[in-house]
Amino acid sequence: MITVFGHKNPDTDTICSALIAAWWLRETGTESQAVRLGELNKETAYVLEVAGITKPELLTEVAEGQEVFIVDTNNPGELPETIGNGVLRGIVDHHLLAGGLKTGVPIPVLIEPVACTATILIERAQSKGAVIPREYALMAQAAIISDTLNGTSPTTTPRDMALLEQLPAFSGMATDELADAMFAAKSDLSGLSxxxxxxxxxxxxxxxxxxxxxxxxxxxxxxxxxxxxxxxxxxxxxxxxxxxxxxxxxxxxxxxxxxxxxxxxxxxxxxxxxxxxxxxxxxxxxxxxxxxxxxxxxxxxxxxxxxxxxx
Ligand SMILES: [Mn+2]
Structure with a gap:
């Protein structure tokens, strides 16, 4: 069983990419489960609700020998202090290489200069012939919207944009409509300390x-x-x-x-x-x-x- 997670203070890309990566690992024959390292923000909570996906369990520490797969970060400072207990099985990310993570054997590491981790994961799955299920297409679309501010951030690449155009056919939700609802959720500060x-x-x-x-x-x-x-x-x-x-x-x-x-x-x-x-x-x-x-x-x-x- 591989436990998949992103960074602390999870955002939409971290949560959705952990869920997408865990799905893809299962599709390719590896038992796996996504978890989160903190509370969801309102944008992410909204996205999971629309996708019909249950909020991942909270992980507070990595157990000795626990197999882990990391998405949307490669920085030990953004991971549990007990990350060293785990056996790292892979990394998919789009941030600067921070250094500091150790493995006992070579593992797949995929870090690419795109705006969003979900972009890398979905491209991978599609390249292997996968048809992306509705809820995973919706989460990927949301992750890209979130990390690119719906295509307006200078981090946006043509690869992210290509998926933003393609994914609505699978998710059944228009990108602008989803973006408006996500940004409204994120802008709502009521009830927060x-x-x-x-x-x-x-x-x-x-x-x-x-x-x-x-x-x-x-x-x-x-x-x-x-x-x-x-x-x-x-x-x-x-x-x-x-x-x-x-x-x-x-x-x-x-x-x-x-x-x-x-x-x-x-x-x-x-x-x-x-x-x-x-x-x-x-x-x-x-x-x-x-x-x-x-x-x-x-x-x-x-x-x-x-x-x-x-x-
Ligand atoms: Mn990200």
Whole structure:
């Protein structure tokens, strides 16, 4: 039995790709099951509901000798601390090679420069002649919509777009219709604590020896987050303190306007932001960054460059 999972703070690609990979492993004769490393966000919960798929079980630790297959990350920092107990059976991902994972034997590793892990998995299955079942087509379509912001993110490749055009024939749902519903679900902050909002789509990075938290809240209703701006800034300060981080950043990514609104908790982040994005803060101390929507492609490279000069 192979246990399949993606990264902590799971997003739609991580959950859907784990489910798709587990399905494909079963189709090819290997018993397998998808699990999750954290709570689902509202977008992902909506997608599973429409697909008619039960939420995967929560995995808190990897047991000694447990066979695992990893999707949508290859970074040990985004995996359970007990990952070393497991026997790694494969990786399918679309992120930078982080290093640090160890195996006792060679395993299949497939990391490709596309916008979404589900793209790689579905292409693989189709190349072996698979007809994608409705629910898996829908989850793949949703994962691509999520990771490409429905084709608008600069991470989008022709391979992702080709599937976005092809998958509705199998899922029975138009891409724009699915995207609108997903983004509405993701933009709804009701019932969430400030800590949940800040941590929902956050990743920790080590830049030139400095640990920083970079949160991306993708939304079609930026006003929902801007309304609680003060609380978010206070929560960033708390997270910095408790996790002993050098910096914490909260990017409100306006999917419709295609711009980011950056909230920061102190002078440190403000100075870094000015250097990284060559902008001045507004009256509230926030930064408006036109055209910035992708953490991977547009946020991390300039942040990394800015931290390169911080001792
Ligand atoms: Mn992904």
């Amino acid at each position: 400030i800590a949940e909002i800040v941590r929902a789509d956050s990743k920790e990075y080590t830049l030139n020896g400095h640990r920083v938290l970079v949160c991306a809240h993708e939304t079609t209703k930026p006003v929902n987050a801007l309304r609680i701006r003060e609380d978010i800034v206070a929560e960033l300060a708390t997270q910095k303190e408790t996790a002993d981080l050098t910096g914490a950043y909260f990017f409100i990514v306006d999917i419709l306007k295609q711009e980011a609104h950056l909230l920061v908790p102190s002078e440190h982040e403000s100075a870094i932001a000015m250097r990284a994005f060559d902008v001045m803060p507004d009256a509230a101390g926030d930064f408006v960054l036109p055209g910035i929507v992708s953490r991977k492609k547009q946020i991390m490279p300039p942040l990394e460059a800015a931290y390169a000069t911080v001792s």
